Amino acid sequence: MYSLDINFLNDRSERLTDANLVRGRGRNVSNDPRPYYVGAALAIALPALVGGFWLFLQNQNRALEQRQAELDSQLSVLQQQLGEVNSIKAQTTEIQAENRALASVFDYIKPWSAILQDVRSRVPSGVQISVIEQLEMEDAPPPPPSPSPSPTEGSDEPAASPTPVAVPPPPPPKIAVSGVARSFNDVNDFVLTLQRSPFLDGEDIKLVSSQLVDNPTEVEFSDQNNSGLEVRLPQVVQYRIEGGLTNLPASELLQDLERTLAVGLASRIQALRDRGVLQK
16 A cells, blocks of 8 residues: 655745744844934933023023012102101191191180170060179199100100190180069079070079169159159069080080171181081
């Protein structure tokens, strides 16, 4: 019998193994110079980029420092102007306080013409006024002086001017009304009408004394034939009423001042109100 021998080695094609492929690729990569160029470019570009950014930051810092110096200069000028404004405000406040103090003098004036006119309009028919006088007031002690603040040690600032102490207005004066009346009832009516006067302190108006006296009226006859006649008049009540003026400012008595024709003070107070010195 015959045997069949087949040789396949002569017909196979040579194939590259994995090791050959790796070695081939390694030779291709190692022979390519582009990675060196890329690495060199990055090595040069990164320091240049960092240096440029650093220069940019330095320029920004210098610009900011210059801007800060300009702002500091403007701030010093503004602080100086603010000090001048505060000084002007302090002077304005002081002048306004002086104006109010001066206006308060007019506000606490009570014109005697208005007081006498008001008292005369309140006299009952059976009452006569002999004397209206102002009573002397006891001198009030002066207010203690306010200590002026001393400058702080080690400070170049001058001592602040002492704040003026508000002096309260003097107490209103007192008056006394004396005269005669036909009866005690007329005297009582006169006291009640005086208590309703806006220029007087109603709670302070009091009847000090009242007594029956001979009528001081003298009767004279024009006819000489009747010169020997004696006329005896009825007795009258001699009274004395004392009280103080009201402590209301004149600005609250404008209508009463105008009613009693004291238009001078009323016009001054109205002018001070229009200028804003006195509050309405």
